[in-house]
Structure formats: C-alpha cells, structure tokens
Amino acid sequence: MSEQMQRIVLAKRPEGQPGPENFRLETVAMPSPGEGEVLLKVLYMSLDPYMRGRMDDAKSYSTPVGIDEQMGGGAVGEVIDSRSPHFKPGDIAMGMFGWASHGVVKANELRKIDPEVAPISTSLGVLGMPGFTGWYGFNMIGQPKAGETLVVGAATGPVGSMVGQLAKQKGLRAVGVAGGADKCAFAVEELGFDACIDHRAASDAKDLRKALSEVCPDGIDIYFENVAGITLDAVLPMMNVGGRIPLCGMIAWYNSGALGAGQTAGPDRLPKAWRTILVNRLTVGGFIISDHFDRFGDFLAEVGPLVNSGKIVYREDVTEGLENAPDAFIRMLGGKNFGKTLVKVA
C-alpha cells in the first residue's frame, strides 16, 4: 500500500518544560486493518495534561512513551476502512489513536459517536474523558452536599469547568482558580462560578489564600485537585472539617522538576499537609478515570442532556494541523490555552 500517514513521536525526554525538540513529525506507511480492526482518519485529537507525565521515564499509571514511539492520546475520526461488522466507512468513532493523522484499532476499543447528538469534538472534552473525570471525581469522591463550598483550579479547562458547573447544578458555592483575568471573567460570566481568583495576580500562596478567603467565607468543603502548586498550598489550610479532595492531576508540578528523580528544594511541606489532613479529618482520594469507564454511561445520561440544553457550556481551544500539536501542547502546559485543547487534524 503506497499511501502514507503522519504521526508525532517522542524524540527525546524533556527536562522540565518540553520544547519542539522533544517531538518529531514522521511520515510512515498507512496501516491496514486486520480482522476485527478498523482504520480511521483522525478529525480531532485531544491534548491533555496527563500526557506530560508519560513523557517522563518515571513510574506512573501507564507505561511511559518510549523514545521514537508515537505520542498517545484520544482522538475522534471517520472510519475509512473496516474489517469489523460493527463499523462501516463514514462512521464517526472515538478511540486512542494518539498524535497521528490515521490509525488502526480493534473495533471493541472504539466508541461510535453520533454526530447528530452533539459536535463530534465534544467526545474529547465536555462529553469525553475530561468531562467524565470532573463528573466522577466531583460526585464519587467529592460527595457534594448543597450549601457546601467547592474550589477547583484550571477553572476554564475541560475538567474544571465541568466541576464548577456541576457544583452549581447541585446547589454548592463554586469558586474557581484560573490563570488570567480573561479566564476568570469567563468562569464567572459564562460558566456561572460564584467567583474566580486569578492566581497570576497573587504574589504567593499566602496572597492567593487571602483572595480565596474573601470569596469562601464559610471555608472549603471540596477541593477538586487537578493543579497542585500554589493553589494546593493556598487551599489546604482552608479546608473545613470533614472536607474531601478528589485528586486527579497536578499540572503545576509536571514541568517543575518537583516530580522528577532529583530532590526538590525545601521547605518540606509534607508534615504540615499531613497534619492538616488529620486535624481537619480530610479525605484525599486519588483516582484515574480509566479505572471507572463502567460509569461512563451514567455520566453521559446525566450530562449529555445538560450540554444539549445549554445548561452546561464548554469552550474549545482548537489548533489546526497535526504538525502544530507540539506547540499547542506546550502552550497548554503553560496555561496559555483557553478551554479544552484540541488539534483539528483533517
């Protein structure tokens, strides 16, 4: 088969912040589907913070990407060849195609998407893994009760915006933290957060805590943790007795070296954090959404109608062209995206 496809591989591991040199665009032969497999042309691919973790050679919840291996991730595309009775050319489906123009996967690892129900890009965002992450952590670990106060970082990102909007739906006070006045305005005006604090305007964690105190007069009952860094430092001492911390990410630390093999400078914040968990009787629950796909149907049943009716809104940050995926990814890690980060591939 003389047709070709494009993909992006990990050229070398980053130290701290990734740059263009960590990625390489390759042209390779188009694969053919085997028995029970499907070939797709990617329309949109997803860029997510967790991908940064897989670029390191550290123990994580999935195998690191190998050098010269294709970057992984979710994508949605159109079936162009199928050797499965469940898919035919023209079908739209979502799967783990990675950073690539095309891909072959087993039919049972694909999820068919009905483009009549919602724009297909939503299968990677508000109605996909990020939205589901927010829904699961908020409900199952957050155990929300009306009248409580929730704080979430990266408030305009696809996880944070889901969490904040669900909190409002359930009668909680929702306070966001985001990087920039424009994002904070969007969080309050479009997403319906009660307040949003710009962490870039804070000189340090103490300053951020002061700003949060003013908009969380009754303390914090749920801190949905997807950022860590100074937001965690600011929030932890503000947690009310019996508070819950669903923990699914720590983007502020991914590039900082804090998670690397070396030792990080002091002070050692673990003893005081540990004491706060004890004294305030907190529950910190780490979770990884891929463990919980048995609940995906429940999520779609609840949130799909809210998205269709406009009660839950979403924002996308779309970059055109697979070759621009590294730049878009680097921008996202630096907080320069605004909404769910996607690459329009075809």
Added chain:
Amino acid sequence: MSEQMQRIVLAKRPEGQPGPENFRLETVAMPSPGEGEVLLKVLYMSLDPYMRGRMDDAKSYSTPVGIDEQMGGGAVGEVIDSRSPHFKPGDIAMGMFGWASHGVVKANELRKIDPEVAPISTSLGVLGMPGFTGWYGFNMIGQPKAGETLVVGAATGPVGSMVGQLAKQKGLRAVGVAGGADKCAFAVEELGFDACIDHRAASDAKDLRKALSEVCPDGIDIYFENVAGITLDAVLPMMNVGGRIPLCGMIAWYNSGALGAGQTAGPDRLPKAWRTILVNRLTVGGFIISDHFDRFGDFLAEVGPLVNSGKIVYREDVTEGLENAPDAFIRMLGGKNFGKTLVKVA
C-alpha cells in the same frame, strides 16, 4: 474543705522534645462535686502521643493546654463523693480527669467500668480510646479484605497492636514497624504479626523500605498511619493501587519541629507523595476518634470478648506515681515505652 489534691500543669511550651522543665507538680485544694457531679480518686491515668500536640500553641483538633493549666487526658478511678443518682462511692469510672490525683466531672461525662469484666486499666488502652482508634480506623477507613497486606507503625503500642491483631483476625497479612528488636519479637511472638521491622536498625527510609519489601511480597494495601517520619517515606511508594491510609497520628514528627511554625528543611516531599496518592489511587483518610464515639458500643461488643478470651492480647507500661508522669511521657515520645503507657496514681 482542708483536703488537698495534686495535679500537673504545663509550666511552659516545649520547643521540640519536652523536658521536665515543661511541667510543674502542684498541690491544690480538693474540689467538691456540684449538683450532678462526681468526685473521683484517680487510679490510673493515660499517657498518649496526642497530648504532645496540645502542648503547642498551634491549631489542632482541640484547644491547646494553656500555660499553668492542668494537662488533660483520660483516667480511670474510684468514686469518692457523688451528687448524681447514677454514681455512688466505690464505683469505678473512666473520664477526662487529666494529669491529677483527683477530679470532679459531670456524671454524664463519665463511663462506668465493671471491674469484673476486665482489669480497669484496660479502659484506657485495649478497651479504651487507643483500642477504639485502631478498630475504627482499620475497619471504617482501612476497609480490610482477607488476603491483603497491612502495615502499621508503633506496632506494640496500644493502637498498633490492636490494628495488627484485628488484621490477623480478618485474614490479612500484618506487618509491624517498631523501635527495637525486643518490640519486634513481641509483635511477632505475642501479638501474632507475620513480621515486624525494627526501624532503629534501618539507616534511612530506603533501607527500611528494602526490609519491608522482603516481608511484603505483594505490596501494601493498608497503611495504618500513626507514626509518619521515615516509616511513611518507606511505605508510601510500596502502596498497591487502591490502597487506603487511615491517618490518626504522626508521633515521629511531634517533637521534630516539622509541624512547628517555622519552615522545615528540604527536600520537599509533598509533590512526590501527592503523585503517589494519584498514581496508586490511594485514599488517605484523616480521622479523630472523638468524632466517632457513637460507634464505641460496636467496638466493645466486638473486641471485648476477644480480649476476654485472650484472642487479642495487650501489654501495659505502668509507671508508679503522678509525679513521675512527665518522665513517663517523655520516655513514651522517645519510643522508650513498651505497650500502653499508664501512670498508676493511687
């Protein structure tokens, strides 16, 4: 009333490890019970690690002891005067009398003890607050399943020994950590732990982890946290996916300055600990046993018969004389006690 009693007050706040200078023995007038109150002569008083926290002027789960105020704590004694219909002289009862030879409390804050059922000192240990702490944290937060592996520090202390023995009762592998070969031998031979590691024989957390790895071939599912320090450092990376950490104490840090107002030297262990909680999908649940006294009856109903039948054993470390309480307390904080630390007051 010309009779007198003795008590020990906080003379000044310790910096790091307390010494005799932090305490003062006083002789004061014997109090009289008011309406609905009871006067007791203390027979045994309890010394517990949490008391160290209350000597600091830091936010904790209870008000700090004030300077020149009596040290608080549980004690068991004999009623010598009563203005309550529920108690009469000669009754044995347990209550919060603090470090004192006598005390007056409201009858509804006393728990009557039947000396026929078990030695009265057990109301402060295996059948009292420490045993209940172990039972509650192990069951409610630990969510034990037969075949899993549990690790607990201070394994011969009243909390650790309860946790380990309950784990064996429920079909788990129980591994202790304790300070000294004699304690480790006791943990295995008398308490029935599968193994016990002497943290004093470990040069650092890595060395302790190596020793633990050999006796936890399937990793660790439950880490009952009452010590922190190098035990936490050693254990955390060994936690299995879905592991649980009931968190009720951190004795290794109480005297270290790590919890004080100043900043502690690096490295900063929080980012990596936070990542481990995420990657291994751990649940860390802080708890304070006084929140849960509604379950005390369930605890006694389950554990009382096990103690009476000798299926759960206990060890006490008894010091004679109220005036020796500070020394016994300082010894306990240094790990020089062996079993539940008590002072025989009368």
